[in-house]
Amino acid sequence: MEYRKAGEKNIKEYGFPVTIDEKLGTLQWVDLRELTLSYLICIENIAPFFENMREGKLVTTRCPECGEIFFPPQKDCPNCMISEMEWIELGREGTLETLTVVFVRPPTFARYDPYVVAIVRLDDGVKITAWLRGDPEKVKIGDRVRIEIKRREKEGHYMYEIVPVEG
């Protein structure tokens, strides 16, 4: 961040980490206590989702009592108040429900070119949000698409993505 640099420079010249707002010309103290956030997110109870994805399969949980399929997978069924869920494999094909192209990306995604995010309704009925591979101008809502699992280009981990079905 430029203002961090300006702040540090001004400690020497002015005696404080300050900068001037370029629009208003007003004096700002530049906070020196920069914070980095990276969370530990527990996936213990949905570990089969990741283990199967590694094997190229897309699985999720279904409640054996009411039959509801949960995606994202859930440990508990709030309909039946039970936690003994079964894992099922999801069909890979579905229909494109909507999409966008993210041009202005968060800094943590700056390494990627603008990407297409889409939501697909799988034939099983559940909907999935993921990146869509391919030219966004060549797809439209209602098109048939399928889910593929690949390693992420930059981070290298497995992830599911949406690809148009040819023909």
Add this chain to the structure above:
Amino acid sequence: MAVAIIGAGHSRFGNRRDVNVAELAWESMKQAFDRANVVQKDIDFYIVGMAGLWSSEAAVPSLIAEYAKLYAGSMRIEAACATGSASIGAGYNAIESGEADVVLILGLEKMQESPNPTVIEIIGRYGSYFWEFENFGLTFPAYYALYATAYMNAYNAKEEDFGNVAVKNHYYGSKNPYAQFQKEISLEQALNSPYIAWPFKLYDCSPITDGSACVILASEEKVKEFGLDDTVWIISQGSRTGTANLSKRENFLSFDSARRASQMAYRKAGIDAEKPYLHLDGADVHDCFTSAEIMAYEDLGFAKRGEGVELIREEQTYIGGRIPVNVDGGLKAKGHPVGATGVSQAVEAYKQLLGEAEKGRQVDIKHGRWLTHNIGGTGHYAYVTIYGLEKR
């Protein structure tokens, strides 16, 4: 027990790097105190609505206690972009329950304490963190764009229809001295601005804003005791919550949460949900993105499903049309300081109903009722509030 707004205040919105967090809060508080003709000791409880993280101070109620010498009980409330209306709802309930007679609600945000990319990063996380943000990098415009694309496809809406919402809201923003953008724009300007998240361009998006807004609420007894006659009453509020993941929503044409919240608010107010615009003088709706305003027309019953786009095409939401919407510039031009937005909408309801809006944007008040529609996240929190000149 009826609850009234007895005073309101509003800071200038925009880049407010000319003041710190407490000074920005005081700007709207001072106006509200003056207008209500009350002082700190009259306040029984106060609520600070602020989403935060992009700004330095976290314990803002205490900051206010110190800076403004306000030592009543307090709390901070967060409901993403609906924080302001959630705070008003909590204040209303405190008075309804009889626990408090006078409650101060402060909506506040100082987003420009952080650089824009950091703010973009933080707001992108107001969905399902893991299943949407972590792996797919959705941004706030992108979430709404998923709805906009579906809407365009279903109802043959065009990018220029969205652009016309920006044109209207900038037109009214140009008449609001508190707005971040006090300049009219042309449709060409809107359509030629760069893409942020297709189909949204820069002028489809509300800006990153600093600002504060304040209302002071009081019980009916206190209104009598203070001898006030220029008050605005909170008639009703409806609220609903939507799923974190957009993929769990039934469709992308409507916010179920907003539709149900409006039905709740109409029912409590005794307003016909079929044609509510016949009972309202105007509305402030949550136009964080232009298409969201069009969807709000439908979720609120101002237009039938799929016909919201006709309202903007026919200029029915300008003053003189079916129902004036966002004649303060809306989030689009007035600015969207997240925690302050719902309170700013209440301030606008107060000013409009009392005939105190600025020249060129005052609506002719016939029914004495104004609606605010305040959405947190992308339909995650929905609050619809109806204000009126006569108590229910």
